[in-house]
Amino acid sequence: MHLLDWAVILVPLIIILIVGIITQRQMKSVAHFVSGGRVGGRYLLAVARGEMQAGAVVFVAVWEMFAQSGFVPWWWGMITVPIGLVVAIFGFVIYRFRETKAMTLAEFFEMRYSRNFRSFTGILGVLAGVINFGIIPAVGARFIVYFMQFPQEIAFGSWTLPTYVPVMAVLLTISLTLTISGGLITLMVTDCLEGIFSQLIYIVLIVGVLWVVPWRDMAATIGDRPPNHSLVNPFDAWAVQDFNLWYILIGLFLSIYGTMAWQNSSAYNSAGATPHEARMGGLLSRWREMGKGAVIVLMALAALTFLQHADYGVAAESAHQAIAGIESAQIQKQMTIPVALSYLLPIGVKGALCAVLLMGIFGGDSTHLHSWGGILAQDVILPRLKKAPSPKEHITLLRRCITGVAIFAFLFGTFFRSTEYIVMWFMITTAMYVGGAGAAIIGGLYWKKGTTAGAWSALLAGAILSCGGIFAYKIWGDDFLSRALQSLGLPVPDFTLNGSQISFFTTLIAITLYIGVSLLTCRQDFPINKMLHRDELPLDSEGRPIIQKRPWTLGRIIGFDANFTKGDKWIAGGLFGWSILWLFVMLAGTAWNIIGYAGWMPGIKPWSNDLWLSYWHVTAIGLSIVMTVVTGIWFTWGGIHDIRALFRSLKTYKVDDSDNGTVKQHKPY
Structure with missing residues (x-):
């Protein structure tokens, strides 16, 4: 690592740690610690929550999947985008959950069902969550070890310790410190700043990668595959297992069914200033994610090209030796691309990637710690206490539970050996x-x-x-x-x-x-409107609710309501139109290729390998780069705007000690 790389890594991290220390002073209540005082703006929520998806474990998981199946899941995945978008515009689940004013999902379960059900879901959710989270710090630490080319083991006389273990301890300690210092108030601000820095660094990474490995070399590498194992042609990839069309369709169903059920970022569900702000935060996060796609894909393509293209054979020899030295077959798969990038990226760009992933590690780990530790305290321990704790005791309980989750994750990551693809591990543990x-x-x-x-x-x-x-x-x-x-x-x-x-x-x-x-x-019918703090609908002479009729319009079909301003409609409508456009492209391309392969019309031939490569060059690389620049500027402005608004709101915030996640009457009959 060059001095410039260390500077690129340390400067943003030091700024974030200083801001975290300053922000901690704003935490004055349980509601601040658990839900950020419920004053989060849309951009703050979108950027901060999205930083969870920028950590090393996410990059490694996607790289692992890309090395196995290439662009094939991206093609079939276009089916899911407009459906998921409609779900987000409607505010499916999250809008009504925010109306309940519950801090955690299990608190809602007590309102809707019973206290025993809340306790059981809390226990089951925490158990599944901490097991799911257990591999994340270890993957992040291993990435740092292999990417920074640290020795794999540290020797103490005749005793050796894997290097990733102390690295994991340091990373978890930093994440834990940020989390327990000011709770979600601190995390929203620091994660948002991490997201802003990451968005801007993405541009540097794209330029650096394309400078080192041109597209023609990438195309030659991924375009050369045996029949039925293509990485670019979805209709010549039927032998590719696991990440195929059925994986996409099942994932779509499970993502809708499990909306907000998985609670690794549960505090953000209740952190929005209003239900509509929470909904808009979810919509905006989809725009932001488009800017990250080019970075992940380019990194994977560059690494695979470096390892497999003949022109890089001599330069890649050290990388091949380092990969061969990894004993575990599954860890070898996970670390192949990180090791290749370590030997490939030039000075400055290597530090930039490391900075992005370190910020993602801190953002992701701290949010997981806050969520699972908070659920352990709020939904497992608190309902069993005979005497309600004071606000100070309550916050102390939260901090101890969060610390306990960090200790468990450290021990789990130290002793557990993964034998699954990361995304499969996530799917299995969340299903519990x-x-x-x-x-x-x-x-x-x-x-x-x-x-x-x-x-x-x-x-x-x-x-x-x-x-x-x-x-x-x-x-x-x-x-x-x-x-x-x-x-x-x-x-x-x-x-x-x-x-x-x-x-x-x-x-x-x-x-x-x-x-x-x-x-x-x-x-007896449950009075849902009372739980949602809505007025009951008036009844007609026969006792049936009178529902105001609204004309059917495109906006109503998409999910617009009275809360959408003109700007909101442009944001949501533009995203919906963009996704529908690519859905039509996918459907048209699928129909064309099916007809071509079947030979039903002599004039229609299936797309050639070169045409598929050109398609991915334009859509997955070119357009994504444009989106990276646009969203980088857009969300930097929006994130800074909402951080300033957050501090203004906190100045006039009236502390309510009764707003602590307890339910006085769980049945609103």
Whole structure:
């Protein structure tokens, strides 16, 4: 590492740590610590929450997937964009959750179902969450070790210690310090600043990578693959396993079903100044994510080209030796691209990438610590206390729980050895909780017939089936279900299941149980409007609610309501139009290639490999670079604007010690 690299790394980190120390003084209540005082603006929420997706574990997970399947998931993934966008514009789940004024999801469960259900969901959520989080600090630390070319082990006489362990301890300590100092007040500001720095550094990274590895070399590398294993042609990649079309479709269903269920950033769900600000924060985050795509793809392409292209053979020899020296096969897959980038990137650019990922590590780890530690305190310990703690005692409890989560993550990362793709590990562990919780959330917010018994049945089924499926998958292999059915004498063909498919079928069973059991046990409709702090609708002479009729317009179909200003409509409408455009491109391209491969029309031929490469060059690289520059300027202005607005709001904030996440009356009958 050159002196310039260290300067690029240290300057933004020192600024962020200083701001974190200053911001800590603004934390004056439990509501400040847990929910940031509920004064967050849209840009602050979008940038700060989005920084979770800029850490080393996210980059490594996407690189791992890209090395396996290339651009193929990007093509099929265009199906999901407009659907996910409509969900975001409607504010599906998050808008109504913000109206409940609950601090955590389990607090909402107590309002809607029962205190015992809150406690159980808190325990299950924390258990699944900390296991999910357990690998994240270790992956980040390993990235730093291999990227900075540190020795893999430190020797103390005859005893050796893996280098990533003390590195992980240092990174977790910094994240923990930021988290317990001022809670979400501090994290919103520091994560937003990290996001602003990252957006601007992305531009430097793009220029640096294209300067070192031109597109023609990248195209030659990824375009040369055996039949049915293409990284650029989705219609010549049917032998690619795991990250295929079914993975995309199942992921779309699970993402909608599990909206807000996974609580690794739960505090941001209640941090918006209004429900509409929370919704707009979610929409804006989608614009921001477009700017990051080019960086991740270019880094992966450059690394693969460096390792596989003949022109870089001599220069890449040291990188190949370093990769071969990694004993674990799964860690070798995860660290292949980081190691290659370490030997490839020039002075300054190497430090810039390290700075981005370090800021992402701090942003992601601190948010995870705050979320899981907060849920442990708020939803597991607090409901069991016979005497309500004072505000000072409450904050102390939160800090101790957050520290406990950090210690667990350190121990888990030290001793656990991953054997899965990172994204598959995330999918398996989230299904333990989300498999049943999604039905309880959606049904609780939108269906007056939903009952506590229905919620219990869905949650237990989701947890048992997910965990059982995971253990069966690990012990007996991916064909365990077909062999079990065949042993019962059923005439079923051989088939296999992966983590995403197990999650999908678990979810379907949980939904069925929630609906069926609720219909059987519902004795009284739940007053959802009271829980949402809405006025009840007037009734007509026959006792039916009078619903004001609104004309059907494009805006209403998309999800616009009275809270959308003209600027909001441009933001949401532009994003919707952009996603619909690319959906049409995908559908047209799919139809053209299906017809071409089938030979139904002589004049239509499937796209050639060169045409696919040109398509990805323009769409995945060229347009993404433009978006990186635009969003970098846009969100820098918006983030700074909202940080200033946050401090102005905190000056006039009236502390309410009763706003601490406890529920006085969980049934609003």
